[in-house]
Amino acid sequence: MRKIVISTGGGDAPGLNAVIFAVVNSATRRGWEVYGSRQGYKGLLDHDYLVRLTPEDVEGITPTGGTILGSTNKGNPFHMPVHNLAGEKSIIDISDKILDNFNRLGFDCHIAVGGDGSLEIAHNFAQKGMPVIGVPKTIDNDLEATDRTFGFDTAVATATEALDKLHSTAKSHDRVMVVEVMGRESGWIALYSGISGGADVILIPEIPFNMDAVCKKITENELHDKDYSIVVVAEGAKAEGGTVIDRGKGEEGREEVVLGGIGEWVANEIRQCIGKDTRSLVLGHLQRGGSPTTYDRLLALRFGAAAVRMADAGVFDHMVASMPPKMISVPLEDAIRTRKKIDLNGDKVLTAREIGICLGDVD
Amino acid sequence: MRKIVISTGGGDAPGLNAVIFAVVNSATRRGWEVYGSRQGYKGLLDHDYLVRLTPEDVEGITPTGGTILGSTNKGNPFHMPVHNLAGEKSIIDISDKILDNFNRLGFDCHIAVGGDGSLEIAHNFAQKGMPVIGVPKTIDNDLEATDRTFGFDTAVATATEALDKLHSTAKSHDRVMVVEVMGRESGWIALYSGISGGADVILIPEIPFNMDAVCKKITENELHDKDYSIVVVAEGAKAEGGTVIDRGKGEEGREEVVLGGIGEWVANEIRQCIGKDTRSLVLGHLQRGGSPTTYDRLLALRFGAAAVRMADAGVFDHMVASMPPKMISVPLEDAIRTRKKIDLNGDKVLTAREIGICLGDVD
């Protein structure tokens, strides 16, 4: 091993720079050279986007949000849309060109940090012979293969802090506040922030919700002189019987600030059902940004160091994963397949119910 | 002076509890008794809502959000809606009853903390003979009579922190992020948070905006390799020529999370105009909550102490106001009349322009 390249792909997640910091430092200490490919794979297409990274270059980046490797959303090299002079769009495959450049530049390993889309691309490159190591990145914490992903603790902290702020206002105004948080397939952020932030109701994709149960909880609060309620809704929550929320779909699907999103829908239902002043708020991108928490920094640094260890051992086409107290490697192919759902019989769900949080079902 | 009562009215604002802390402590040290009227004037109607407040009772409340005197939004005693047994609504005036109770309970002064609505009610009570002192409360900072109001610095800090978080995401995704902040009549929160939070464009009610100027700024950014932009929009900003945004209007009007609000409208225009991935976010109630900043705590404590000083001096039907480095008293009648607009020739606007922020007009 002499020369490696690192790239970051997909959406923003707090901790990306900590991964880069750890990769650069632990690889450099092994005597290797490290390069960063800016804007996804662009550094492997255009020399101007390939940067040498030394420990000096990455000094102090661990606490920062975003990624020093710039915009991460530059499309799939295997299906790259291009426009000809007449403005017509076609799809081309530029993966060979990238692989050629990778080899010509003498790289021995590519560490690809990214979400499931980016990791699938990484796996495809591995199939073509590129020695690739994946580092998982999703603030949703919904990968079965790893106990935790970095960015999740920060997203939960941001959502919880928002709930803390909304409490005093909801209380001062005798209101119901409905807060929509991220979580299209699973309700990790909703459940964790809702419990920590003192929510009265938490609605998650894993449990189709019943509006009567929700309204009953809010009414019960009033009977106990608690004239306000906080409702946390994961963006992927669905009403029982399949109320379909018509929502736009952005390039990546999930982050769209949705007109008529589920949070607003729930707020309307509550307003109609119990005639109470009810407002809704979409936290949206706030959950992706900011300085990573200590927890996420430590996890991201460990991911980075472990990826270099894997490179050293020659374990390619695999992804780093956390299995406390260890770091392990799992085949990329398996890793990107399985999503992690909330265990409805687990201790966190049980705790939520026991401390009186309504999860939208009839208990 | 022997016995005073304090009430908080109108929307939530960080610093309310600091005012209460200072009133209780400085009145108690003068040998007075202090009572709190919970839920606006309700404590002067119903004994259960009147609470004795000693320094022990208010220990440690300064850093907390909300108000220990509970919900603040209970209507105007001079125009109180009531429903008879048949469910018919009528408006009655219960101000005499409140005044009678006030006198019967032997109160010598009422310190009313509130926004312009609450201060007008306080003034009406003063006209009827109640010895009232007002403490201004608006997170919008738009009262001409006082240099600053508490809650504003906290609201600006919350909005700035949100902008900090959105920067990394906007950058990672090459996006335009449009953030709608509070400010129906004037753009104080937008201007302060936009400058501090590194916005590229700030749109305020004081300057009708031109979409061409906005889009030009975003396009210029791209020419300088800055492929993302942050746009801050005050909820009361308007396009040149009077584009009317159809927005719902809540009980208080202003805090509605607006479908088709101005932030979203601007985002749509940008998307259409330059075809760039553009998202919008409404900060809404987040700006009202949370622990007050040091600045707001100090200001609120000084307001409270000054109100007691005014009570001691017998200066009623007046409001506390800040005129650095002093606290002064201004007649309530004058105070609630005049709104403070941003000085378009002032140093902050000049600074914004000089460091390259587009204010929506053509320069």
Added chain:
Amino acid sequence: MRKIVISTGGGDAPGLNAVIFAVVNSATRRGWEVYGSRQGYKGLLDHDYLVRLTPEDVEGITPTGGTILGSTNKGNPFHMPVHNLAGEKSIIDISDKILDNFNRLGFDCHIAVGGDGSLEIAHNFAQKGMPVIGVPKTIDNDLEATDRTFGFDTAVATATEALDKLHSTAKSHDRVMVVEVMGRESGWIALYSGISGGADVILIPEIPFNMDAVCKKITENELHDKDYSIVVVAEGAKAEGGTVIDRGKGEEGREEVVLGGIGEWVANEIRQCIGKDTRSLVLGHLQRGGSPTTYDRLLALRFGAAAVRMADAGVFDHMVASMPPKMISVPLEDAIRTRKKIDLNGDKVLTAREIGICLGDVD
């Protein structure tokens, strides 16, 4: 089960109020009555210190620091110092009186939240027949029986935030900053905050340190144009060969702000060894205070709910413990015996070394 009492003992830890919140809510939902014993066991001696706790009483306490049950440090009921009229001190055992009161008041269970001292007392009461359940509390995270303790993540976050702040000053002044953090027997806070906060050197009790190795690391930094360094020292760190630091010992031993503590000693050594401007700082009690992080809130709430579950199942003389993803019960006797040391071959230590942090030994 009909009536339970909860007490908090030992030093402050962020998350105590979250435990109380969960206990009160989950017990109340089971139809039980909950009481709080203020000031340790004082509520079981003096009626004025015994308070009824309903969900209304504990609303909103989860995010707050400290404990609503007041001062926690009131001595051991089995060895209580008293003074007679002549001022002479003697030691008496008031445990029988407490047990009598407990029974006479009709309590069915005592949930004791505390550190090893408090848990040992709880165990002693269990031996005498009191149905006791322990909830572990130590910000040091050094209990073998449980994977994590609440308060630790908050302490690490506070220490990391301090390191973040010191970076810019150390850099601006070309200085070495030595920061002493808590950790008498083990270096958990030092290791976690040091890695996350970008320390150059981390000294922990588990690894006797060599000043030459420390100074070599700082000198190497300068060779790489990094003219400043950050050194994190656990208060219980020791130099190789047994340099004994003469430090005062307070009532509890550990929290004393130490004159001539290990941080200052290390700073002096660095100053003498390489003649560099070196300052030291003791974080001390800052690590114990403040609002719990989301992580600690969730953990503390789960501890509280699990303790009530144990009460329901009649599992006494045991302590709640976290064994992810479950909560389990362990006998109090075993739980308080074994301290958890950092695994020197574990992934966190490995990561620290790989990213270039000096752990004080010669590698």
Added chain:
Amino acid sequence: MRKIVISTGGGDAPGLNAVIFAVVNSATRRGWEVYGSRQGYKGLLDHDYLVRLTPEDVEGITPTGGTILGSTNKGNPFHMPVHNLAGEKSIIDISDKILDNFNRLGFDCHIAVGGDGSLEIAHNFAQKGMPVIGVPKTIDNDLEATDRTFGFDTAVATATEALDKLHSTAKSHDRVMVVEVMGRESGWIALYSGISGGADVILIPEIPFNMDAVCKKITENELHDKDYSIVVVAEGAKAEGGTVIDRGKGEEGREEVVLGGIGEWVANEIRQCIGKDTRSLVLGHLQRGGSPTTYDRLLALRFGAAAVRMADAGVFDHMVASMPPKMISVPLEDAIRTRKKIDLNGDKVLTAREIGICLGDVD
């Protein structure tokens, strides 16, 4: 005007990067070139330390602590210590060399950001003919010539946050906590943070303190069932009658972490006087670091923009100053002479006394 250089000197202060951001952006928009001199004046001695600064280079630096121009503490060019080959030290004047370089490089203006030491050097260069503009920098807020200096609000916020954290611990342990904050000549940080952070006692250099008054306040607290107290001490506070605290003096004097400092001295006195468990803590450098508050960012950006305006107008040998709502210029010579003391008859001191804070004197 075509080409300007900016330098930062003296200790770290949150907001330095915001000044640089504003200078670079507003100068560039005027069509000027901006350079940064790294490490004080070093960029005017050694080409390697002179960097071109464009808006791209300073993008995103406003929220960051420290200064991108590196170490600020490199001595006085008029009295520069040098060592010959024999190791003997002598003092030389390198100001001519700097001025020559400045002129040879074609600079039209030097914007010097710094404390009183740096501003005096700037004035000396102005006397020699260099067109210099000063920007004041002190977190102590003790310059008579300007209403406020950036960094102060952040330092107060850091100190207040520390007090918030110490409250719960002091309360849980029935302790007196003594916190030493910055302020050698005046007690601005102590007064502002002490009032905002709920201190019981605030000791400042402007009021020689009486230990009996301090202990009386703490004892009174206990009579009101408040068994803990928080004491804030400015590092320059002195006991009545001139108790001299023997403290070391560092290069800059003020920031030394002092053995036997005034905080510890006060803690000892309290311990002896009323036999209460009393601990002390020195906040030290924590007050200098971290991301600037919104208030400080706005002020620092305005300072930077105003400095460029002064350059444009050719107003040299002057310093930017804040006189709300304006920015003004004051002659450097006058500006660095007069320190601003706390007005003992002002509203803040009055408020402190009225809400029951002991200021160390006998009232």
